[in-house]
Amino acid sequence: MVKKRQILVIGHNTNGCTPEHEKIAYDVGMEIAKSNSVLICGGLGGVMTAAAHGASDGGGLTIGIIPQNDPSMANEFCDIVIPTGMGLARDFLNALSxxxxxxxxxxxxxxxxxxxxxxxxxxxxxxRNLGGPVVPFIDGFIDQRENVKIIGVDTAQEAVKKILELITA
Structure with a gap:
């Protein structure tokens, strides 16, 4: 059996999430499901809910890694909930997963x-064009180590296509 690709979708929680963010996140989730990959998210609101909703509607598997210790805090579209009880430290679990x-x-x-x-x-x-603290780093690096370039794309379809190319490269 071949391991499924695991794609983390991150972005605005409920506060600051616009209908445009939600639409793009939903479409990203749908594209992830179509690619037979697993969607991972922080399991809460905003972009996380919209992406999980899209993946769920597309027949995909969704995992929410939440900062709380109560699994009922996860959004309704998470098939698997991992309640960490770790607070914000769970960001590292999301990235490493x-x-x-x-x-x-x-x-x-x-x-x-x-x-x-x-x-x-x-x-x-x-x-691109969705705001947020990552904007200065799009198509570049976070620091002088140049660990990994953050590639900018314009659509949900491009995002999933490009991340799959990068994963399999």
Whole structure:
């Protein structure tokens, strides 16, 4: 049996998540399901809910790695919930669980997950023109180590296509 690819989707939680973010996240989730990959997210609201919803509607498997210790805190579209009880430290679990990361806008939590993925040299793709703290690093590196370039794309379809190329490269 071949291991399924695991793609982490990160971005705005409920606060700051716009209908545009939700639509793109939903489409990313749908594309992940179509690719027969597993969607991993932080399991909460905003981009996480929308991406898990898209993957669920596409018949895919969704995993929510939540910071709380109560699994009922996860959004309704998480097939598997991993309640860590670790608070924000769970950002490292999210990054380490992924073969690749797709970034959709976001805030400081997204930046934390991005930095964790960067330190572990996980392939990353960010969707352009959605704001967030990762904007200055799109098509570049976070620091002088140049661990992994954050590739900018314009659509959900491009994001999944590119992350799959980077994972299998």
């Amino acid at each position: 992924a073969d690749g990361v797709i970034i959709i806008g976001g805030g400081s939590g997204t930046l934390s997950e991005t930095a964790a993925a960067y330190m572990y040299k996980k392939p990353m793709v960010a969707i």
